[in-house]
Amino acid sequence: MSFATPIRRLDARQPDFLATLDALLAFESEADERIDSAVTEILRAVRSTGDAAVMEYTRRFDHVEAKSMVELELPKAELQAALDSLTVEQREALRIAADRVRIYHERQRAESWDYVEADGSRLGQKVTPLDRVGLYVPGGRASYPSSVLMNAIPAKVAGVEELIMVVPTPRGEKNPLVLAAAAITGVDRVFTIGGAQAVAALAYGTQTIPQVDKIVGPGNAFVAEAKRRVFGTVGIDMVAGPSEVLIISDGSGHADWVAMDLFAQAEHDELAQSILLCTDAGFLDAVHAAIDRLLPTMPRRETIARSLANRGALIHVGSLEQACAIANRIAPEHLELSMEDAERWIDAIRHAGAIFVGHWAVEALGDYCAGPNHVLPTMRSARFSSPLGVYDFQKRTSIVQISEAGAQHLGKIASVLAHGEGLQAHARSAEMRLKV
Amino acid sequence: MSFATPIRRLDARQPDFLATLDALLAFESEADERIDSAVTEILRAVRSTGDAAVMEYTRRFDHVEAKSMVELELPKAELQAALDSLTVEQREALRIAADRVRIYHERQRAESWDYVEADGSRLGQKVTPLDRVGLYVPGGRASYPSSVLMNAIPAKVAGVEELIMVVPTPRGEKNPLVLAAAAITGVDRVFTIGGAQAVAALAYGTQTIPQVDKIVGPGNAFVAEAKRRVFGTVGIDMVAGPSEVLIISDGSGHADWVAMDLFAQAEHDELAQSILLCTDAGFLDAVHAAIDRLLPTMPRRETIARSLANRGALIHVGSLEQACAIANRIAPEHLELSMEDAERWIDAIRHAGAIFVGHWAVEALGDYCAGPNHVLPTMRSARFSSPLGVYDFQKRTSIVQISEAGAQHLGKIASVLAHGEGLQAHARSAEMRLKV
Numbered sequence: 001m002s003f004a005t006p007i008r009r010l011d012a013r014q015p016d017f018l019a020t021l022d023a024l025l026a027f028e029s030e031a032d033e034r035i036d037s038a039v040t041e042i043l044r045a046v047r048s049t050g051d052a053a054v055m056e057y058t059r060r061f062d063h064v065e066a067k068s069m070v071e072l073e074l075p076k077a078e079l080q081a082a083l084d085s086l087t088v089e090q091r092e093a094l095r096i097a098a099d100r101v102r103i104y105h106e107r108q109r110a111e112s113w114d115y116v117e118a119d120g121s122r123l124g125q126k127v128t129p130l131d132r133v134g135l136y137v138p139g140g141r142a143s144y145p146s147s148v149l150m151n152a153i154p155a156k157v158a159g160v161e162e163l164i165m166v167v168p169t170p171r172g173e174k175n176p177l178v179l180a181a182a183a184i185t186g187v188d189r190v191f192t193i194g195g196a197q198a199v200a201a202l203a204y205g206t207q208t209i210p211q212v213d214k215i216v217g218p219g220n221a222f223v224a225e226a227k228r229r230v231f232g233t234v235g236i237d238m239v240a241g242p243s244e245v246l247i248i249s250d251g252s253g254h255a256d257w258v259a260m261d262l263f264a265q266a267e268h269d270e271l272a273q274s275i276l277l278c279t280d281a282g283f284l285d286a287v288h289a290a291i292d293r294l295l296p297t298m299p300r301r302e303t304i305a306r307s308l309a310n311r312g313a314l315i316h317v318g319s320l321e322q323a324c325a326i327a328n329r330i331a332p333e334h335l336e337l338s339m340e341d342a343e344r345w346i347d348a349i350r351h352a353g354a355i356f357v358g359h360w361a362v363e364a365l366g367d368y369c370a371g372p373n374h375v376l377p378t379m380r381s382a383r384f385s386s387p388l389g390v391y392d393f394q395k396r397t398s399i400v401q402i403s404e405a406g407a408q409h410l411g412k413i414a415s416v417l418a419h420g421e422g423l424q425a426h427a428r429s430a431e432m433r434l435k436v
Numbered sequence: 437m438s439f440a441t442p443i444r445r446l447d448a449r450q451p452d453f454l455a456t457l458d459a460l461l462a463f464e465s466e467a468d469e470r471i472d473s474a475v476t477e478i479l480r481a482v483r484s485t486g487d488a489a490v491m492e493y494t495r496r497f498d499h500v501e502a503k504s505m506v507e508l509e510l511p512k513a514e515l516q517a518a519l520d521s522l523t524v525e526q527r528e529a530l531r532i533a534a535d536r537v538r539i540y541h542e543r544q545r546a547e548s549w550d551y552v553e554a555d556g557s558r559l560g561q562k563v564t565p566l567d568r569v570g571l572y573v574p575g576g577r578a579s580y581p582s583s584v585l586m587n588a589i590p591a592k593v594a595g596v597e598e599l600i601m602v603v604p605t606p607r608g609e610k611n612p613l614v615l616a617a618a619a620i621t622g623v624d625r626v627f628t629i630g631g632a633q634a635v636a637a638l639a640y641g642t643q644t645i646p647q648v649d650k651i652v653g654p655g656n657a658f659v660a661e662a663k664r665r666v667f668g669t670v671g672i673d674m675v676a677g678p679s680e681v682l683i684i685s686d687g688s689g690h691a692d693w694v695a696m697d698l699f700a701q702a703e704h705d706e707l708a709q710s711i712l713l714c715t716d717a718g719f720l721d722a723v724h725a726a727i728d729r730l731l732p733t734m735p736r737r738e739t740i741a742r743s744l745a746n747r748g749a750l751i752h753v754g755s756l757e758q759a760c761a762i763a764n765r766i767a768p769e770h771l772e773l774s775m776e777d778a779e780r781w782i783d784a785i786r787h788a789g790a791i792f793v794g795h796w797a798v799e800a801l802g803d804y805c806a807g808p809n810h811v812l813p814t815m816r817s818a819r820f821s822s823p824l825g826v827y828d829f830q831k832r833t834s835i836v837q838i839s840e841a842g843a844q845h846l847g848k849i850a851s852v853l854a855h856g857e858g859l860q861a862h863a864r865s866a867e868m869r870l871k872v
Binding site: 089090093094096097104107108113115121122123125126128130131144145146177213214232234235239254256257260261263264266267268298299300304342343346349350351352353354355356357358359360361362363364365366367368369370371372373376379381382383384385386387389391395396397398399400401402403404406407410411412413414416417418420421423424425426427428429430432433 | 525526529530532533540543544549551557558559561562564566567580581582613649650668670671675690692693696697699700702703704734735736740778779782785786787788789790791792793794795796797798799800801802803804805806807808809812815817818819820821822823825827831832833834835836837838839840842843846847848849850852853854856857858859860861862863864865866868869
């Protein structure tokens, strides 16, 4: 058979397969000196002059003039008006999605705990929300209301008191769905600023914009670099790489569904990665044929085609065990188990951001409304990190309450170990509490 | 009264106090181009030639010659021999400390969870340990066995299968307490390498050293910079700033104890920060007098004196409420509530790495053996981050298992939202599952 759409066809049973796979997965975001120096300058300016610098960059980059920062804050009534302006269908979809995401995330809330020892000492951990969080929302093409839901809801479930959203409005253009999502999720303040200047304003605070404790949300290369730089002054979420899906198929189900699931990843941008692992050569051909047939019908076909050609692959595997081993090597952001007996393979997957189990569990449901977060670890980082969650907006403080009797017992141990480390003041501070 | 030891005396009721405090807290680790370029070179070399580069840098920086990497791995028998070589008192102190730290951290282990909806869909989160973790332990003066306990135990409690420790042995010098701590905590492999080359070996893997998923543990400026650079390829823990203690006193208790607690922080290094807030002017004088009297008796008096003079302060506050407000502004790594009725003030503290409650709860107990971790957020980052814990060695994977009925209900919502975002392939992948 021959196919029209260029996409790699690989066989996992070939000896050079792993090297080929690693080359396919390799992605390094290039350091860009132009971005580096622009971000350095913007951070410095906002830090030193605050509002004035933010307004100047907003004028220059977004072509939005403001005489004072007050003009760049959206009143809550405008958010509510955006929500009211939606169709009933859109408003209900946003509401149901928000409710489901909230219900799921409520399971993630950690509680404080402690225990009391026989001598009366009490040890524990106090769990509290962050005070104030900044949420970056991109303007333009990648301005997604679902991103507002997925970032704002876990923060609010954690109990964050003040959630400040920034969203650029280039040439004044606002996205009513994004503002509606802010209204639904209870975002407290919204400023129409973006880029590195918005990150700087949130990280350092200005005369008008309060300093936050953590900044979350996706952005372009300038935003990503600015977040990387202010990390330490504030917390940040992960700096995301290109989005990825890995589908494992046993040849059951519909080739069209699998093709469209690959497209759904590929349509994000040309660096997005869509890979199919399948034990059935005939089904791989059927998927390739479905790609050929469906691609011309897609509005974003050019992006999809480039993504599939550059970063995609249809891979024939020897067994589902081999497929799982490959999945663990990739540690994909999204993993679809598109097979008959999908549930029993969950335990074989050690590394993935999210596992979509069975033919009905298409990634798009998770992207919008199933409940779990759509902010997931990319580029193999599912090996060591987790989906965005309530835990990202809570912090812990150790509680060390020691009784007089406890200080006797523990003081002797601390003294021995401190002397062993040559830290005599540590030792003596414990020894002073000993009753001789 | 006049005092011999230079340390700032401040009054929180003065109008310029907050500006003075902020200046005292300000600390920026300077970018150092020499370190930057050395680390770049080392990472590149280890990534491209692996073992050979690691051996070459180990020869050059640690003056340790090895013909093969095998010579730079310590056999487990040597760790056990180090443990056996300790005095009974030291061995027992290490054992009891390790047990207490383990018991505390077992409370932190998160478990997988899920819930099934009425239509049979199942949503949840699978919690699993990281596969393999690297533990950096500094050589030389700051080589602390307690640091091995505090980093290794939470990893092992999380269920990490392979824990690889690296510790440089400059000119072949080994610290038996550190090796004993490795034996007690069940560290799986130990390599006698350090610096940026050890971080690179763990992050990228070499012919001999397996690639890890996360690197934890303190190190010098080269190690910190190397960790910052490999972040993304692997996870890292926080890059720690200078250590800090804030003591809040109501004037009760012993001035000598408070003075020694300040010393215990200051003896770490001259950048360490020791601050006392007290409502009682007379007690502040008594502490200053105790500092004068006790300082000459301390082996590390020069470091302590420099730290107190440059970064320390004795501050008179108007009330305990004001003291708590200042504590929340500082968000200290360690906070001692050195007062009569300490427990009732815990809730007033929103931001701190660890709170030591009452006169008996001296920080040194927490540093070694109370149970909580001594790796704590520094430099105000307690506003958004947490003590090192089991949660740092676990990761989460979302489970999205959708029934046929669930796909009907959720598919319509996803379709509406996806069309609203202009992502038609997302919409169609959901719509294809709808039974018309």
